[in-house]
Amino acid sequence: MATVNNKIKYSKSDKAFGFINGAILVLLMFVLLYPMYFCLIASLSYPDAVVQGQVTLWPVGFSIDGYRFAFEKQEIWRAYGNSIYYTLFGTIWNLFLTVPCAYFMSKKELPAHGFLSWYFLIPMYFGGGMIPTFITIRNYGLMNTPYTLIVLGGISIYNMIVTRNYFDNSIPGELYESASIDGAGPLRTFFTIALPLAAPILAVMTLFYAVGHWNSYFTAMIYVTDSDWYPLQLVLRNILIENQSVALGDLASEGYSPEEISLLKYQAKMSEAMKYAIIWIASAPMLIAYPFVQKHFTKGLMVGSVKG
């Protein structure tokens, strides 16, 4: 594609088109990057400067107090560990459910294929809804256990279909035929031929599911009540969104001593500075991971008719 285009001599208006196109994209990238960039410089600036709104484009001063304050919090460490545990085992469970199923669904000639494709399609568009699902899962005894957040959300039908399409389109049928001539059974063909060739889509699926586990808070909010088992995002929600910073308007008139006031002000300032640090601590793993898999996104996500 690119090589064909490079041979072309563009007219002046086409060159202008390309330039404006590039300029808009640069502007867009700035808008997309700025909030996270701001958090980075704010987390490294003097907390005073951040609270007073002096930080906009560059760090003001240098301080890692926000990070220090965040790392001193026991609950953040525990939640971080919990989230790693949920993400690791949850993703393994997801792949175990999704990938073999997708391989099976790519074999359209198998008996009962038609029934099964409806069986998998219906839950994509219809479900019991939040409350019947909640009651069912509570009846299974899955409330508030260490396994709840691993087991739930076991398979995304959309991901299964994407994987099935990959098996369908990207692995040549002759390979399967030659394997069966060599005497490999259908299961062995799956494990020794199809799986290794599907490595790109496996990488994409691993990332999708891992991101889903790492970033989810709502399932935990419904099914996990014991704070020992809170995932990181739920703790983040409590720190970043529920805890409004203390209104420091008129503490003196409410009977606080000057020492107490300065301590309260210090704490408020530090928890404000900590917010920016926490955002980076929580987001870094996924932001580091996705560029490694990025090149497979476009190929993996070809869309087609979802049934078949």
Place this chain on the structure above:
Amino acid sequence: MKNTRTLRTSYHTKLKIFKENWTLYFLVLPAFIYLFLFNYMPMYGVQIAFRNFRPKKGITGSDWVGLKHFIKFFNYPAFWQLLGNTLTISLWSMISFPMSVLLALMINEVQNAKFKRTVQMVTYMPHFISTVVVVSLVRLMFDRGAGVINTVLTGLGGDRVDFLQTPKYFVPLYVGSGIWQNLGWNAIIFLSALSAVSPEHVEAARIDGANRLQINLHVYIPTILPTIIIMLIMRCGSVLSVGYEKIFLMQNPLNLDVSQVISTYVYDLGIVNGQYSYSSAIGLFNNIVNIILLLSVNWIAKKVSSISIL
């Protein structure tokens, strides 16, 4: 081969295929059981919408009440407000759709491979940030006191605006942050459709004297139109399912008049207050409207363009 295709696979050949491949059914078994337990059982449990569910009596032991809960919801004074809020948020969110198509076309026009890869990496980035963090970013950026937006506004000589507490800014902030987060991600599907456009086709148009804009309008867009339609059908099937996880985080007592939607109401009633049957009925109503919309849009698309997802 031709014979089996025209005569349809006979019972005999089916049995033969099954005998050769029966072990493969073990591959589909885990997913089959999982869906049965976690998707189909809740669907069976949806009958509590027509009963007065008491946890002690169980799902099938509770008394039937027919459509009582549905009628109660339709007569609920804030019913139209809930429906209106849900539709407003959902329809405004639709503007991200053409924007993603546009972004895909723009990325497709980039000639420099390195720049192209960078644009893709940067535009995908926000998708990997959690909802909790995105909502926190909105709050930090738009804060009345220390928020950067207000710093810039006052720097330009304007007044401070309390974006987070003012109801009329709720929908713009919700939709805007949604676009920020998923614009690039939603463009991927169109980018992959664009990669299927044959270079010869583009070349032919160029030789005929088309400029880059015209090539986009007459070659690229028509080729990816089926993908656009499929995505649009799927989008219509979720008009009443707005992202309640995010709305829930953005709600505060001051904006509840515009931010309470059907799904957050279901959560409040069901999970928080334990009104299981009533909230199930509301959820079911929501789901049925979605299905009807999906099937009708799918039907229309099939008639008009012979494209359909089912």
